Amino acid sequence: MFDERYDRDPVAAMRPRRGPVVRREVTLARGLVVEHSESQWCGAVVSVREGLVQLEDGRGKVRSFAMNDGFLIDGKPVQLVLPQRVARPSRTASGSVAAPPQRARVAMPSRIFVEGRHDAELVEQVWGDDLRVEGVVVELLDGADNLEQVLASFAPGPGRRAGVLLDHLVSGSKESRIAAHIARQPYGNHVLIVGHPFIDIWAAVKPARVGLKAWPHIPRDIEWKAGICRALGLPADEPADIADAWARIRGRVRSYQDLEPELLGRVEQLIDFVTVGGDD
DSSP, X not given: OOOHHHHSOHHHHHSOOOOOOOOEEEEOOTTOEEEETTTOOEEEEEEEETTEEEEEOXXXXXXXXXXTSOEEETTXXXXXXXXXXXXXXXXXXXXXXXXXXXXXXXXXXXXXXXXXXXXXXXXXXXXXXXXXXXXXXXXXXXXXXXXXXXXXXXXXXXXXXXXXXXXXXXXXXXXXXXXXXXXXXTTGGGEEEEEOSSSSGGGGBOGGGGTXXXXXXXXXXXXXXXXXXXXXXXXXXXXXXXXXHHHHHXXXXXXXGGXXXXXXXXXXXXXXXXXXXXXX
């Protein structure tokens, strides 16, 4: 027989049984009133930086505390957490919402044709992401004079459209006469020819991007790109000089905002034309 009066530890019975403190998560917000558990400092949240939360008391005094310290709200323990940032959709250089990563697409039958390498490089730089999502390939004409031959080989037709971007497509120009001739061909309904008014794709870059108020006028007896190079203080004696000058100009283009609207609208028009389903 045991006497229960002596088998129990009365001190142990009085000792509080403590487990881990459960803290409710509370999102930080300016003006939220909390109390720092250890110091008993009470104040409103005024800022958060580098893992520290700043609390301002009723007298305007501010103290900083580590965010992982213990805090109370209405006497109950809480864990302060940063507000979740809403991820803004990223944009491509063309201003479109960037598509999530996906498998490479098989090239669609339709194509976009541009006059030369510099045109293709600028289109790729600004619209490349959009074109890859759609599976659109950009091909070179190596000059507007080759357009009819290229299109005859390409054979536009239903489901196989050709979008063409030409330089200096203005009334009375050689390019306008070529476009009118193509429109009269049997495949004309499956071809869209658009152009910008600039003598060269270089001038579609806003001149402010290269430190100019306007692109200089180049006399007709001087090759335009060579004249532009010299106006910019760059050599223009060799093809490599022209290539280097264009690399400098194109390198100043960060997005569609650095291009003239006369080019932007035309390229968007071509992309829409070759990516729509079906033909008229």
